[in-house]
Amino acid sequence: MEKVILIGAGGHARVLVDAALHDENIEIVGFLDDGDIDEILGIKKLGNTSEIEKFRNYKFHIAIGNNNLREQLGAEIGSEKLVTIVHPAAYISRDVQIGKGCYIGANAVINSKTIVEDMVIVNTKSVVEHDCILKKGAHLSYGVLLGSSVKVDEKVYIEMGSVVQRGIKVERDIR
The missing domain is CATH 3.40.50.20 (Rossmann fold)
Structure with a gap:
């Protein structure tokens, strides 16, 4: 333990x-x-x-x-x-890579071939579709929806309820 x-x-x-x-x-x-x-x-x-x-x-x-x-x-x-904490009601695909010190919240979904680097927050009910990359220190607030193949740069914050279309590179905060 x-x-x-x-x-x-x-x-x-x-x-x-x-x-x-x-x-x-x-x-x-x-x-x-x-x-x-x-x-x-x-x-x-x-x-x-x-x-x-x-x-x-x-x-x-x-x-x-x-x-x-x-x-x-x-x-x-x-x-x-650093230790990663995952809420038991989160769903994470088997081939997702998750770094150290992350938090994955209740009812969050992280789909296939996604990479989640160190100290990332994927908050309650956020959905990260397949083939996304969340760089170190990124923060998805509650209810964020990332389409497939989205890349979120280091320390970028995405506000609750935001929708990011597939294939987009997010280089600055979305508030």
């Missing part, structure tokens, strides 16, 4: 904790956050984000939606220490 510390305590972190509690291979031992939240769904705060170094014996998941901050923290921690 992976013992994991979350970084962050906002709404995205609460969603991640709920998903992780369904995974018998992951134990969330606590979270680090700079705010004043002490507990998320029974998971206790262990300290501030400046204390990451104290917990080097653990794996981490960065539960922060901000792409730039997620990438900065990921670089500090190192990808080998």
